[in-house]
Amino acid sequence: MTGPPRPPKPIGLTQMHRILDEVHANPTIVNINRAAEALLPSAHRLASAEIKIGCLATFTFDAIETSLRLQALRAGIAADTFIGPFGRLEQELIDPASGLAESRPDVILLAVRLKDSCPAIYEQFNTLSPEQSKETLRDWHDRLAAALRAFRVRSNAHVLIHNYEMPAAPALGLADRASAASQVDVIARANDALTDLASAMDNVRVMDYDGLVANHGRLNWTDSRLEYFARMAVAPRNNWHLAGFYIRHLRPLVGPSRKVLVLDADNTLWGGVVGDVGLNGIELGGDYPGNAYVAFQRRVLDLYHRGVVLCLASKNESGTVEEVLDSHPDMVLRREHFAAMRVNWDPKPANVERIATDLNLGIDSMVFLDDSPVECELMRTALPQVLTIQMPPEPAAFPGVIESLDCFDQWSISAEDRRRGSLYKADTSRRSLKKTTVDMPTFLRQLEMTMTIYTDHAPHAGRAAQLTNRTNQFNMHTVRCTENDIRTYLEDPNHHVFTLALADRFGDSGIVGLAVVRCDSDRWVLLLFLMSCRVLGRTVEQGFVAWIARRAREGGAGQLIGQFLPTAKNRHFADFYKTCGFSRDDDRDELQAWAWDLQTADPSLPDWLQVIVSEQTE
Amino acid sequence: MGKTNDRRFYETVAAILQLQVDDVTDEISPENTDTWDSLNQINLMSALEQEFGVTLPIDSLEAVDSVAALKDLLAQHGVRV
Known part of the structure; x- marks a missing residue:
């Protein structure tokens, strides 16, 4: 017994x-x-x-x-x-x-x-x-x-x-x-x-x-x-x-779709170990199996053009993998397609964590692809939030691995999605600039940022709805909207929809910010206020609020009201309105109200943020 | 194939009816087992077809009213358990 x-x-x-x-x-x-x-x-x-x-x-x-x-x-x-x-x-x-x-x-x-x-x-x-x-x-x-x-x-x-x-x-x-x-x-x-x-x-x-x-x-x-x-x-x-x-x-x-694909190099992007057989010894291009690796890379490039951010994590001497990316005639994927590359001997989970930090994205948005069962097992154990996929032994099956991945799927693809890979690439360039500069204002001035703000601009409805569905961190009041919801606001004379585009010396980030405002006679209320995490920490979010506050004052409002609904993901920004100068207007814990008195406030914008107010379809 | 037919049969029935393998006896039937409903009646047949690579006649479905009857049905189709 x-x-x-x-x-x-x-x-x-x-x-x-x-x-x-x-x-x-x-x-x-x-x-x-x-x-x-x-x-x-x-x-x-x-x-x-x-x-x-x-x-x-x-x-x-x-x-x-x-x-x-x-x-x-x-x-x-x-x-x-x-x-x-x-x-x-x-x-x-x-x-x-x-x-x-x-x-x-x-x-x-x-x-x-x-x-x-x-x-x-x-x-x-x-x-x-x-x-x-x-x-x-x-x-x-x-x-x-x-x-x-x-x-x-x-x-x-x-x-x-x-x-x-x-x-x-x-x-x-x-x-x-x-x-x-x-x-x-x-x-x-x-x-x-x-x-x-x-x-x-x-x-x-x-x-x-x-x-x-x-x-x-x-x-x-x-x-x-x-x-x-x-x-x-x-x-x-x-x-x-x-x-x-x-x-x-x-x-x-x-909502929980993945955003980043981290690829191994040897025996994943090509056959063989480049460190052993050299640039001309790897299997890539020509007949089988080289053609299967080329087909695999083409499928990965399709993902890049759909907005998936590509990264590389390879255990190799620094320089060997880069040489293949730059010089091999049959490579489809080149250095420009990778937002981050980690070629070193560190454990891969550490590299994946580092990539997530560099890109300002969550570990749970990453997918890891590797041919080694050991690396895959290590990743699954160390970072179970990462979706780990082990490549099959047969290279001819590689393109099918990408075709059967459904974790990146979306119902529609916006212009921002198509350019996302290059946007993140520009982001990593911005970060390396951050390392070499001393103080924040100098760094921010060097970015040469221009924010363009559109008011009730109907062509942005689709992207605005997408932002409400995708943004989890800097989302003051998380309400998921459809394109029709946004159109309803656009057409209502008592509401304004402000969309914000950001450009800087490294590139154009596209539409990254959204505010939906209800205009009461004495005050404006920020029903929705959110910004893509890609551009956070560059004072654009504070600049956007200040600009709206000025508009509200011009419109005769005495107060700007912000709303904050705490969620598991936006906790980090619970004090955002406070740091802007708002004070609590109630004592509720769920949907908090924050008020900014526009008679006494000074909603000024920092000198490093140039603002263009788009006159389109006002 | 390490497992005997016997073992494969009991494990299959246990997985479908959510029982412990040791609790699967000849007397188990739709009458005395809540999980043996009409959907699981079909699941049992389909799972045994998948497990043993046989095709069982659909009109035998209604006649199968116990684990013992399932075994007899399989035996008629060349699977001894």
Whole structure:
């Protein structure tokens, strides 16, 4: 006889990732169930974000729930799920007392198959006239739009909906493509109509389910036995992939997306060890395997152009890696693409921490890629917040590693994103300037900063909304806004939206600051005030407040009110308004009010900040 | 393949029904085990198909009403546990 079971040791992040990596490599029902048992009870402790997901499906969805919660955890999210009764999608959306409504979801997944909502389009296509199929689809989309509008009245939840999958075997067979009444065309047009429906509504987005099914093989996606027996649209072996697909689309809406990719050099960017075989001895370019490394670098360059910040951490003599970057004819990635390079013999976790400090970004925004299992294990143990990915042994699989990374995904890419890599590069140049100068004013004057402030400038609405969703540290009142929310402020005569662009001698940082002000007759209230962490500590934030205070005074206001809502991330700036000259106007702990008396205040700007007030669309 | 069929069978059933391996006996059934619901009925069959690389007829699903019946079903498809 054994004694009573000892209470299990609480699971940590490192162990969680190990378990989830095993499931990901082999997502059998047994492995998924075991991982769920081990991890889901501790999900809220292990995750860095929480979300409530409502799932409505036209097929049996229950079997996907466990995978969904595990895939969420893999992305750092503790998901609470509500699974609606299958086939009651419209009722659940419309009824204010439905289970969905009561679950108060942050995100809704609409797992809709056209095969279920308009079965004739798939099952009896050849008996339908083109008018009938058009009519059937219009009727369905009208009902869907009406249900979504009814839901939208009560909830701002993000809505993610499947597009419609193509049939594996069109009803007219080979003739489908040439036919005037092609089934594939009809479904493609239904997908266009769905996209239009979604873009006409706020926060409704379409997910390319058809692409997912195609990637895994149309003939492999469904287990027809379970489809007819239990209305399961997805074979159990694909539950994990479908869940991952949902989380890929949902994660950028929740926030914790990654920003930095730290790459190893030897046997990652190229084959071989440059310190041993020299510049001309490494495998790069030409035939296999050199061509696989080139393809890998091209995928990484794609990430750079999407706004991912690239860094390099290599155990080598300083100078060897740099020589490859500068001189090897087949390198795709060059020195200019890397915001930071750490080529030394220090442990890699120390280098990654140093890079995070240099770039002013959190450890939890970093991804680390290395071929060495030892380095990967060390990183996972020392810095479990870093997403560590070990390169597979086969170089031909390297490009696929980048293609399957979903942690950098976003729903849209702004001009700032496209230039981010070079922005951070300029930032590291600014920091090296900081090292050589003596006092702050001298340093700040050397930066030659110009801030350009725009008032109610409609083209900035998208970027402004993005800033509210991305900014966690210098965010005085963290409220996530949609582009439409910003437009509402822009168009309201009692509100002003100020956007701030910053340029200096090292480059243009783009739009980095946002203030939304409510203009009451006697005072202006800063509803939102935030700034990208990239430019913090250069007095731009103080300058921005001072400029707004002056505008308020010109507008006849006697007070400028700042609001501060403490969060886990913005604590460092709790005294910001105080240091600017504001004093507490209440004694609340949650949403604090700070007042600046404009009759006595001196909202002056330092001499090192040049201000340009843009006259566009005032 | 170090594990015996026997061991693989019990571990699979235990993982799906959230039981300890030692607690999986022939008498375990939907009647006496809360976790053996209709979803896990399907999960049990699918997991055993994945584990042993066999295809089990879907119409046997309703007939399987105990661990003993699951073993018989597998035996009919060439897997002795």
